[in-house]
Amino acid sequence: MQELVLIQPIRAAEEQWSREAAHAAKRRDFEERLAECGPLAYRVARGVLRNDADAEDVAQEGLLRAYRRFDRLRDAQRFRGWLVRIVFRLALDRARTAKRREVRETEWAQPTRRPAPATAEELAASSEFQGHFDRALDELPEKLRLVLLLAAMEGHTLEEVAAMLGLPVGTVKSRLFAGRKKLAEKLQCYVTRTKKR
Amino acid sequence: MLCDTYKEALIEAAASGAALPISLREHVGTCARCRATLAGERTLFAAVDAGLHNAANARVPSGFLPNVKANLATETVPTRNPIPVWALVCATGALALAAAVLSLPRGTRDEGRTEAISLPRMVPAGAGGVGLSFVPEPKTRYSARTSEAFRQQNVSDPTSHEPEVLIQPEEGEFLKRFYAAVSNPALDAKTVVADEHEITAKPLVIEQIEVKDLKIENLDEEPGLAQTGTK
Numbered sequence: 001m002q003e004l005v006l007i008q009p010i011r012a013a014e015e016q017w018s019r020e021a022a023h024a025a026k027r028r029d030f031e032e033r034l035a036e037c038g039p040l041a042y043r044v045a046r047g048v049l050r051n052d053a054d055a056e057d058v059a060q061e062g063l064l065r066a067y068r069r070f071d072r073l074r075d076a077q078r079f080r081g082w083l084v085r086i087v088f089r090l091a092l093d094r095a096r097t098a099k100r101r102e103v104r105e106t107e108w109a110q111p112t113r114r115p116a117p118a119t120a121e122e123l124a125a126s127s128e129f130q131g132h133f134d135r136a137l138d139e140l141p142e143k144l145r146l147v148l149l150l151a152a153m154e155g156h157t158l159e160e161v162a163a164m165l166g167l168p169v170g171t172v173k174s175r176l177f178a179g180r181k182k183l184a185e186k187l188q189c190y191v192t193r194t195k196k197r
Numbered sequence: 198m199l200c201d202t203y204k205e206a207l208i209e210a211a212a213s214g215a216a217l218p219i220s221l222r223e224h225v226g227t228c229a230r231c232r233a234t235l236a237g238e239r240t241l242f243a244a245v246d247a248g249l250h251n252a253a254n255a256r257v258p259s260g261f262l263p264n265v266k267a268n269l270a271t272e273t274v275p276t277r278n279p280i281p282v283w284a285l286v287c288a289t290g291a292l293a294l295a296a297a298v299l300s301l302p303r304g305t306r307d308e309g310r311t312e313a314i315s316l317p318r319m320v321p322a323g324a325g326g327v328g329l330s331f332v333p334e335p336k337t338r339y340s341a342r343t344s345e346a347f348r349q350q351n352v353s354d355p356t357s358h359e360p361e362v363l364i365q366p367e368e369g370e371f372l373k374r375f376y377a378a379v380s381n382p383a384l385d386a387k388t389v390v391a392d393e394h395e396i397t398a399k400p401l402v403i404e405q406i407e408v409k410d411l412k413i414e415n416l417d418e419e420p421g422l423a424q425t426g427t428k
Contacts, residue, residue, distance in 0.1 A: 004363045013376030020377075027269060038265060039257045046255040056261055063265050067272065133248040152246070152253035181212055183245045184238070 030067050037080055038063065040153070041087045047149040048091035049098070050134055058094050062087035081164040088146055095138070129190065136186035144179035151176050200231050207231060211238035 041062050046055035066083050073082055137145060150161045151172070158176070162169045203224055210217050217225065217235075225231050364372060 003366070005366045005369060006361050006363055007369055007372070008361050009372050009376045010360065012373045013379070016373055017377045027272075031266065031269065034262065034265060034269075038262050042257045042261055043253055043255055047252045050252065052255070052258065055255070056258060056264075059261070060265055060268060064268055064272070067269060129244065130248065130251075133245075133252075137248075137252065148249055149253045152249035154254050177212065180242065180245055180249075181208075183249075184208075184212065184241050187241060187245065 026070055027067075030070055033079055034063065037083050040080065041083055043153055044084055044087045044146075044149060045091045047152075048088065048145070049095055051098075054094060054098065055091070058091045059087055062090050065090075078166070081166060084146070084150065084164060088142075092142065129187075132187055132190045133183070136183050139186065140179060140182060144175050144182065147172055147175040148179040148183075200228060200234075203231055204234065207235045208238050211235060211242050214242075 038059070042055055042059040045058040045062065046052065049055050049058065062083065066079075066086055073079060137148075140148070146165070147161065150156055150164065151158060156164075158169055158172050162172045165172070203221055206218070206221050207225075210221070216222075225235055362372070
């Protein structure tokens with residue numbers, strides 16, 4: 001004996017259709033934000049990892065994760081800060097487990113001997129300085145590092161960084177100052193050594 | 198010794214980029230060592246800023262955004278329940294408690310208000326050997342609760358005014374898709390049907406009609422018609 005089922009197809013169809021419509025609207029809304037916030041996600045990941053392939057990978061993962069959790073975001077104005085935190089956290093996790101770090105540490109242990117750079121631009125551009133700089137940046141506390149990276153991005157004012165992270169502007173300023181000072185302290189010995197050569 | 202007292206002030210000035218205080222400016226003007234320290238600190242902070250700028254403003258690969266969009270397109274409709282797990286656990290506990298309370302024998306007061314309905318849940322099999330699920334319509338103040346029970350049993354709520362259809366269980370999903378397509382003006386219902394049961398148009402062939410011995414009779418002569426006409 002075959003049993004039949006009693007259903008209400010219109011209601012079921014409406015539910016399915018409204019679910020699909022909501023999904024399409026969500027995707028449209030997210031893609032609009034993607035054009036603006038996609039590069040931001042990439043740069044945050046790149047700032048932490050300093051590796052293009054890893055940064056792209058992590059930024060994509062962060063954006064997809066943000067898309068999946070997009071419904072949970074109650075205040076759409078906080079999307080940028082929310083996305084930045086997701087990507088920053090993912091990038092830190094990746095950096096901790098990255099095997100490339102060992103390669104960098106090997107390079108750090110055996111610096112190449114080159115003539116001392118004369119100006120700040122030359123100093124910053126030299127690969128030896130870059131290696132020291134990356135290491136010094138990695139050693140900074142996370143909250144200082146994120147503020148330094150966001151403030152150094154083109155087109156970001158301190159007020160925007162503060163709004164993005166949900167912090168007072170004064171806190172952002174003090175973190176920025178403390179972060180730059182710590183970086184300078186860590187690089188001081190390198191610059192002194194370079195000048196003595 | 199005097200220079201050491203100015204060292205921190207020199208670093209602060211180099212870090213902030215602000216103008217030197219008058220006393221410090223006078224000292225730097227006369228002390229070559231502090232002048233060199235200040236220049237060194239300014240170079241260092243400029244290098245730090247340049248390094249941060251390089252680290253934070255990497256060029257975004259041209260294929261990055263298209264790749265993300267392509268990945269988004271492959272994302273399906275999330276099936277995860279948006280209700281948090283703790284809420285589900287609490288709700289389940291509350292339902293279990295309510296079920297336990299309701300399963301206890303009721304008092305006479307409740308019995309008087311509730312109309313007992315005892316009907317068989319299954320109608321006997323008909324000629325086609327097909328049995329129908331049958332659920333009586335709730336008529337008590339517990340109708341809301343029974344409606345919930347209907348929903349949990351995957352049976353439609355009898356108090357609803359929505360049209361209902363009896364179908365075979367395996368056809369349910371297909372019917373839902375069909376109605377979704379019909380109610381969505383952007384979609385063509387044919388496309389929904391076509392992927393499962395492809396429609397191919399065939400020319401209609403009608404055989405030649407042959408009329409043999411056409412006989413025309415006068416209808417007025419029929420007795421039945423003649424009687425109604427006279428009345």
